[in-house]
Amino acid sequence: xxxxxxGCDVPEATxxxxxxxxxxxxxxxxxxxxxxxxxQLAESLDIKASQLRHDFHYFGGFSxxxxxxxxxxxxxxxxxxxxxxxxxxxxxxxxxxxxxxxANYQNLDLQGFPIHGIFDxxxxxxxxxxxxxxxxxxxxxxxIVRSENVLIGILTVPGSHxxxxxxxxxxxxxxxxxxxxxxDLKVPQGVAVRNERLAVGIMAxxxxxxxILEAQTQASPADEVGAPGKTAAEGDGHDQxx
Amino acid sequence: xxxxxxGCDVPEATxxxxxxxxxxxxxxxxxxxxxxxxxQLAESLDIKASQLRHDFHYFGGFSxxxxxxxxxxxxxxxxxxxxxxxxxxxxxxxxxxxxxxxANYQNLDLQGFPIHGIFDxxxxxxxxxxxxxxxxxxxxxxxIVRSENVLIGILTVPGSHxxxxxxxxxxxxxxxxxxxxxxDLKVPQGVAVRNERLAVGIMAxxxxxxxILEAQTQASPADEVGAPGKTAAEGDGHDQxx
DNA sequence: CTTGGCGTGTCAAAAGCATAACAGAACACC
DNA sequence: GGTGTTCTGTTATGCTTTTGACACGCCAAG
Numbered sequence: 017x018x019x020x021x022x023g024c025d026v027p028e029a030t031x032x033x034x035x036x037x038x039x040x041x042x043x044x045x046x047x048x049x050x051x052x053x054x055x056q057l058a059e060s061l062d063i064k065a066s067q068l069r070h071d072f073h074y075f076g077g078f079s080x081x082x083x084x085x086x087x088x089x090x091x092x093x094x095x096x097x098x099x100x101x102x103x104x105x106x107x108x109x110x111x112x113x114x115x116x117x118x119a120n121y122q123n124l125d126l127q128g129f130p131i132h133g134i135f136d137x138x139x140x141x142x143x144x145x146x147x148x149x150x151x152x153x154x155x156x157x158x159x160i161v162r163s164e165n166v167l168i169g170i171l172t173v174p175g176s177h178x179x180x181x182x183x184x185x186x187x188x189x190x191x192x193x194x195x196x197x198x199x200d201l202k203v204p205q206g207v208a209v210r211n212e213r214l215a216v217g218i219m220a221x222x223x224x225x226x227x228i229l230e231a232q233t234q235a236s237p238a239d240e241v242g243a244p245g246k247t248a249a250e251g252d253g254h255d256q257x258x
Numbered sequence: 259x260x261x262x263x264x265g266c267d268v269p270e271a272t273x274x275x276x277x278x279x280x281x282x283x284x285x286x287x288x289x290x291x292x293x294x295x296x297x298q299l300a301e302s303l304d305i306k307a308s309q310l311r312h313d314f315h316y317f318g319g320f321s322x323x324x325x326x327x328x329x330x331x332x333x334x335x336x337x338x339x340x341x342x343x344x345x346x347x348x349x350x351x352x353x354x355x356x357x358x359x360x361a362n363y364q365n366l367d368l369q370g371f372p373i374h375g376i377f378d379x380x381x382x383x384x385x386x387x388x389x390x391x392x393x394x395x396x397x398x399x400x401x402i403v404r405s406e407n408v409l410i411g412i413l414t415v416p417g418s419h420x421x422x423x424x425x426x427x428x429x430x431x432x433x434x435x436x437x438x439x440x441x442d443l444k445v446p447q448g449v450a451v452r453n454e455r456l457a458v459g460i461m462a463x464x465x466x467x468x469x470i471l472e473a474q475t476q477a478s479p480a481d482e483v484g485a486p487g488k489t490a491a492e493g494d495g496h497d498q499x500x
Numbered sequence: 501c502t503t504g505g506c507g508t509g510t511c512a513a514a515a516g517c518a519t520a521a522c523a524g525a526a527c528a529c530c
Numbered sequence: 531g532g533t534g535t536t537c538t539g540t541t542a543t544g545c546t547t548t549t550g551a552c553a554c555g556c557c558a559a560g
Binding site: 024031032034035036038039061062097098099100104106112113114116117118120121123124127128129167168170191192193194198200206207208210212213214215216217218219220221222223224225226227228229230231232 | 266273274276277278280281303304339340341342346348354355356358359360362363365366369370371409410412433434435436440442448449450452454455456457458459460461462463464465466467468469470471472473474
């Protein structure tokens with residue numbers, strides 16, 4: 017199981033940067049930029065150029081040694097690597113507030129994850145339309161997953177039902193679960209899970225905030241909000257104190 | 259700027275695990291468990307016991323060498339470390355679908371982040387009530403932030419306005435920004451930002467899915483969904499193929 | 501009182517990741 | 531045609547994080 021399957025033994029950290037690269041490149045593409053050097057691209061993302069080249073290196077040459085990257089070549093290459101060269105059929109399971117919000121988030125469509133169905137058990141929600149799509153009964157999920165070759169499921173049900181629903185999704189043939197429930201899911205081999213834990217995010221932020229406040233009160237007796245000077249931003253799901 | 263301010267020079271990865279520890283411990287506390295060993299706690303979170311002890315070690319002894327951890331001691335200790343011993347006043351800026359969904363997400367309240375205001379510029383939304391709180395005009399934000407000592411702001415406006423709104427939040431005195439917009443924010447020193455990038459998450463998942471499919475078609479000619487056997491779950495914002 | 505088992509705190513080894521350094525390819529200019 | 535510059539692919543170095551190992555404290559049983 018530790019085999020080197022093509023371009024799949026890539027550091028976790030690199031994987032999380034690929035979408036950022038793609039995003040920025042699409043932006044450049046949209047404004048007509050044709051070439052971009054590793055330095056330019058890296059700086060605009062607040063990372064080191066060497067890291068970017070290192071990341072790309074996992075997937076073979078995107079450019080010849082002497083020439084900068086060609087945006088029009090790089091975008092489809094990254095899309096292929098990430099697996100969104102063709103749209104990835106996706107469903108949303110759980111049509112509560114969060115599920116509805118995600119269903120309304122058109123960026124998902126635009127970025128290669130068309131929503132092929134929204135499901136819930138609540139009879140009051142079933143039938144309600146969101147962006148032209150009705151909320152369907154859970155019973156219909158398996159059928160649609162199979163008939164439309166759905167690969168990814170976004171799970172936005174309450175934590176108490178998350179495992180049970182995840183089991184159904186897996187049984188129906190879903191290979192990737194984007195889990196918003198505050199529960200660790202148990203899934204069989206060959207299924208990928210990504211937990212997007214709101215509480216974790218805000219608590220990590222709180223820790224940083226606490227540290228900032230402590231530093232301020234300890235260091236300077238009276239330090240007030242002043243002129244914005246330095247900048248700091250961040251990629252992925254991590255964060256940075258600036 | 260590289261000073262060792264109390265317990266604040268802690269690895270990023272450790273910070274992201276603290277909320278998971280707390281969550282699990284609260285669960286144990288709720289069902290009446292009094293003591294827990296590092297092994298038990300670690301296994302239930304799918305991490306190594308040595309890592310858990312190492313993490314705790316950053317903050318000094320939670321237990322005496324020979325005794326297991328006492329849940330009732332650990333929970334408040336972690337809450338103090340994370341900075342949620344007392345509730346952290348929080349606001350939501352941007353009352354679109356996602357903002358409303360988060361406002362409805364009562365777990366935020368329960369976990370120490372009471373929502374002290376929901377703001378938007380859209381006159382159609384202003385006045386609408388969510389969980390007993392009206393959506394207010396952006397103009398009122400700064401006042402409330404100051405009067406209620408709001409520390410954290412959840413930013414759910416469109417990417418095109420994110421930077422501008424973030425500037426207002428910082429100027430009003432907010433110290434931590436939980437950013438859901440697909441934009442890198444520039445903030446002055448002394449402000450923490452955490453980006454929760456949906457697109458990054460789902461694309462990272464997609465990469466894993468693509469790898470799984472490739473492995474399946476390459477390795478076994480006909481491999482069908484079988485009996486769930488092994489388990490795999492994940493904390494934070496990371497993910498794991500199982 | 502002694503002994504054995506368990507469990508933490510602590511340190512050392514290993515792995516993973518980020519950064520820097522370098523060699524060589526392409527192009528532009530002279 | 532040569533030469534200098536720019537840029538990538540690649541390898542090497544250093545650092546952070548994870549994992550493993552161990553010494554000692556505590557408790558229970560004999």
